[in-house]
Amino acid sequence: MTDLPRESIRNLAIIGNHGEGKTSVAEAMLFLGGATDKLGSVANGSSTLEYELEEKNRGMSINSHIAFYEWNDHLVNIIDTPGFMNFLYETESSLKVVDSALVMLNAVPGVRTQVKKFWQMASQQSIPKLLFINKLDKERSSFENAITELGKEIQARIIPLTIPIGKEQDFRGVVDLIEMNAYVYGVDGKYTIEKIPSEIEELAKGHRERIIEAVAELDDELLEKYLEGETLDNDVVNNKLREGVLSSNLVPLYVGSATKLIGINIIMDAINRFLPSPIDRRSLMVKDIQGDEKEVFPTLEEATSAYVFKTISDPYAGKISVFRIFSGELKSESNIYISNSKSREKIGQLYRIIGKKQLPVNSALFGDIVTVNKLKNIQTGETISDPSRPVVIPPVTIPQAVMSYAIQPKSRSDEDKLMPSLHRIKEEDPTISFRIDDETKEFLISGTGQTHVEVVVEKLKHSYGVNVELQTPKVPYRETIKGSAKAEGKYIKQTGGRGQYGDAWLDIEPLPRGKDFEFVDKIVGGAIPRNFIPSVEKGVRDALKKGVLAGYPVMDVKVTLFDGKYHTVDSSDIAFQIAGSMGFKKAMEAAHPVLLEPVMRMDIFTPEDSVGDVIGDVNSRRGKVLGVEPQAGGHLIKALLPMGEVLTYAPELRSITSGRGSFTQEFDHYEEVPSHIANRIIEGANKERGSEA
Numbered sequence: 140m141t142d143l144p145r146e147s148i149r150n151l152a153i154i155g156n157h158g159e160g161k162t163s164v165a166e167a168m169l170f171l172g173g174a175t176d177k178l179g180s181v182a183n184g185s186s187t188l189e190y191e192l193e194e195k196n197r198g199m200s201i202n203s204h205i206a207f208y209e210w211n212d213h214l215v216n217i218i219d220t221p222g223f224m225n226f227l228y229e230t231e232s233s234l235k236v237v238d239s240a241l242v243m244l245n246a247v248p249g250v251r252t253q254v255k256k257f258w259q260m261a262s263q264q265s266i267p268k269l270l271f272i273n274k275l276d277k278e279r280s281s282f283e284n285a286i287t288e289l290g291k292e293i294q295a296r297i298i299p300l301t302i303p304i305g306k307e308q309d310f311r312g313v314v315d316l317i318e319m320n321a322y323v324y325g326v327d328g329k330y331t332i333e334k335i336p337s338e339i340e341e342l343a344k345g346h347r348e349r350i351i352e353a354v355a356e357l358d359d360e361l362l363e364k365y366l367e368g369e370t371l372d373n374d375v376v377n378n379k380l381r382e383g384v385l386s387s388n389l390v391p392l393y394v395g396s397a398t399k400l401i402g403i404n405i406i407m408d409a410i411n412r413f414l415p416s417p418i419d420r421r422s423l424m425v426k427d428i429q430g431d432e433k434e435v436f437p438t439l440e441e442a443t444s445a446y447v448f449k450t451i452s453d454p455y456a457g458k459i460s461v462f463r464i465f466s467g468e469l470k471s472e473s474n475i476y477i478s479n480s481k482s483r484e485k486i487g488q489l490y491r492i493i494g495k496k497q498l499p500v501n502s503a504l505f506g507d508i509v510t511v512n513k514l515k516n517i518q519t520g521e522t523i524s525d526p527s528r529p530v531v532i533p534p535v536t537i538p539q540a541v542m543s544y545a546i547q548p549k550s551r552s553d554e555d556k557l558m559p560s561l562h563r564i565k566e567e568d569p570t571i572s573f574r575i576d577d578e579t580k581e582f583l584i585s586g587t588g589q590t591h592v593e594v595v596v597e598k599l600k601h602s603y604g605v606n607v608e609l610q611t612p613k614v615p616y617r618e619t620i621k622g623s624a625k626a627e628g629k630y631i632k633q634t635g636g637r638g639q640y641g642d643a644w645l646d647i648e649p650l651p652r653g654k655d656f657e658f659v660d661k662i663v664g665g666a667i668p669r670n671f672i673p674s675v676e677k678g679v680r681d682a683l684k685k686g687v688l689a690g691y692p693v694m695d696v697k698v699t700l701f702d703g704k705y706h707t708v709d710s711s712d713i714a715f716q717i718a719g720s721m722g723f724k725k726a727m728e729a730a731h732p733v734l735l736e737p738v739m740r741m742d743i744f745t746p747e748d749s750v751g752d753v754i755g756d757v758n759s760r761r762g763k764v765l766g767v768e769p770q771a772g773g774h775l776i777k778a779l780l781p782m783g784e785v786l787t788y789a790p791e792l793r794s795i796t797s798g799r800g801s802f803t804q805e806f807d808h809y810e811e812v813p814s815h816i817a818n819r820i821i822e823g824a825n826k827e828r829g830s831e832a
Contacts, residue, residue: 143213145504147214149214149215149410150216150239152218152230152239152261153165153240153243154220154230154234154242154260156257156803157200157221157803158801159244159245160273161219161222162189162219163273165219166187166188167400168210168217168407169187174208175493178327180398187496188494192602193594199222201229202226202449203218203221203230205218205461205492206219207493210410210411213410215411216507216508218236224805225586227587228537228538228568228569228587229449232448232449233449234263235446235535236462237463238267240266240268241268241270241406243273246281247274247278269410270297270391270392274397275303275306275396276310279307296388297392298350298392299349299392299393300393301315301392302346311324313393313395317350318373320333328403351371354371354379354380357383381412381413384414385413393406393409418506423435423437423444423532425533428530435466436466437465438466439468439505441467442530443464443466444530445463446462446523446534449519450518451510451567453495459511460512460514462509462523464505464509465505465532467505467525468505469503469523470501471499471502472487474486476529477517477523478524478529479517480516489503491507491508492510497510519566540587542587542589542591542592542612543584543612543613543615544609544610545581545583545613546610548605549608550606553607557599560605561595564598570586571591577684588805592609611786614736616734616820616824617692617694617809618692619693619735621732621733622648623648623730624729625645625646626644627725628678628719628720629718630714630715632714637709639713639717641671641674641675641703641715641717642703642718643675644702644703645698645722647699648696649696650696652808652809655695656683656696657696658699659698660700661700662703666703666704667700668705671710672700674713674716675700675722676719678720678723687724687732688732691734694809696727734811734820735811736782736809736812737781737808738781738806738807739779740778740804741762741776741779741804742777742802743775743792744770745792745799746799747774749795749800750774753776753800756791761781764776779807785804
């Protein structure tokens with residue numbers, strides 16, 4: 140690989156919903172750039188990037204995958220990211236370390252609502268974006284519908300720079316609206332440059348005029364020339380387009396087909412021409428050793444700083460840490476300082492990677508994305524920095540696990556290997572958690588959704604040889620109160636020697652949904668000594684773990700400690716903890732306790748002929764339809780449904796829609812369970828607790 144100046148480096152995340160063809164575009168770029176000697180395919184399992192068995196089996200990206208290619212004297216680092224909602228932590232982590240994003244759209248179903256989410260994720264990182272409409276060679280694909288729907292979903296100045304030649308199976312090329320040439324493609328991405336077909340010549344001229352108009356509006360002098368009818372040459376147009384892209388005032392849009400290599404060379408040219416280099420990147424806000432914010436600038440003279448955004452657990456190479464260098468330089472076989480743990484470690488060989496292939500490099504500069512093997516003391520989300528000027532780069536927030544399953548090892552050997560294997564998986568995927576439930580003694584594994592947990596179980600089996608049984612998930616119900624109440628918690632115990640005495644009066648009241656817990660100290664006159672007040676709070680917090688209805692955790696409650704008594708000899712920390720717990724339980728019983736259930740926000744895509752059946756099914760599950768939006772090939776139903784009603788939704792939706800429907804879901808809020816259903820849940824939970832007592 141040739142060393143290139145920083146101005147010729149590009150760092151790009153390819154983002155978009157599942158099914159848009161992100162991996163296929165990445166494979167096409169690697170092939171045309173000479174990084175791979177054949178075009179990898181997701182469909183036939185030959186993808187360079189989607190190499191894990193779980194991804195091949197499901198036909199979708201589960202992890203982010205890193206690669207690079209060289210194109211016209213530029214080095215482009217690309218990160219192919221997951222689009223399925225359960226795995227968006229990988230996407231967010233990738234967006235943190237790149238300088239730009241390619242937002243993918245599938246021309247067949249049109250613009251799914253999730254494009255807004257991916258757009259917002261990229262916008263939160265303040266990075267420039269390009270748009271690419273893929274799969275224009277497929278049946279029912281439509282450039283016009285995609286553009287129309289995109290304009291409804293995204294508030295941005297979107298400027299098509301290419302348009303398609305032909306439709307569906309006749310899609311054979313694109314028109315470059317800057318050069319006003321037609322690119323007509325054959326096999327292996329080979330093309331000829333021809334005149335624009337007469338049937339779309341006027342359409343191309345109209346789009347070209349809109350490009351000139353958008354460019355002119357960025358500069359008063361150019362606008363004056365434009366209004367006076369002067370022609371703007373292509374160099375001026377390209378330069379102003381780049382200014383517009385870097386400032387996010389303009390978003391160029393391209394079209395093509397990744398699997399047929401149509402339009403891929405043009406988007407690769409656009410990445411070089413319009414997207415920022417590491418030098419163009421804004422300064423990075425970090426925290427110094429005192430916790431104060433400071434700026435880190437992308438220069439070689441700046442002290443070294445790098446962010447580990449991904450960890451790979453490889454059966455041969457071991458733990459692989461992947462990081463982006465934001466400033467300074469790192470060399471192979473050198474010492475590093477890990478700011479988060481304040482520890483030092485020696486690194487071995489540095490590598491660049493293409494999928495799972497590692498290529499050694501002697502050093503890496505700011506703007507590079509590299510890996511190192513077998514670092515013991517660093518985890519995903521941590522910072523490497525200069526020990527003389529340590530800084531911490533704020534990590535990406537790890538999403539809360541919202542769905543839990545009980546897993547049971549099938550043999551003693553599986554049981555012995557389970558914990559070490561899960562710890563290795565968690566190094567790769569910090570969004571999973573696992574624990575033994577204190578109450579049920581079940582081993583629980585938690586993730587961001589059903590698919591997420593199933594993938595972990597598959598990885599346990601295929602990568603680590605651990606076989607487990609996955610049992611029906613338990614809904615994470617919560618308890619809260621609807622009223623207010625006061626109660627006394629008094630704990631007295633005499634044992635012949637020193638006794639125990641704690642007396643606390645508590646006032647409890649509901650908080651707005653999502654506010655969790657608040658403890659207020661209103662003790663006056665020394666009714667309870669100051670050193671025992673934290674003990675009362677600790678007792679209350681312990682009581683929150685198991686509510687009075689069915690033993691579920693309690694949320695959204697405000698507790699005020701307003702009176703109490705103590706004994707100069709017998710009062711103790713533990714006595715007031717018990718008193719706080721007793722008082723809370725008594726007060727909660729009198730404050731109209733209710734059961735809460737998690738409610739999921741769902742986007743359900745269904746074909747036209749299944750809309751009524753799907754809506755009826757949503758209603759039968761106590762769901763609330765928020766809206767129905769027409770899309771190419773069907774409709775998108777937006778709805779809120781209780782989690783308990785959609786634990787097995789995937790196979791049922793497939794049945795209703797004959798396999799043509801799809802959905803995504805994410806946790807939205809907690810809501811009170813209707814009383815007749817709550818009674819059944821409470822009865823079942825208490826019966827289960829009683830049988831295990």
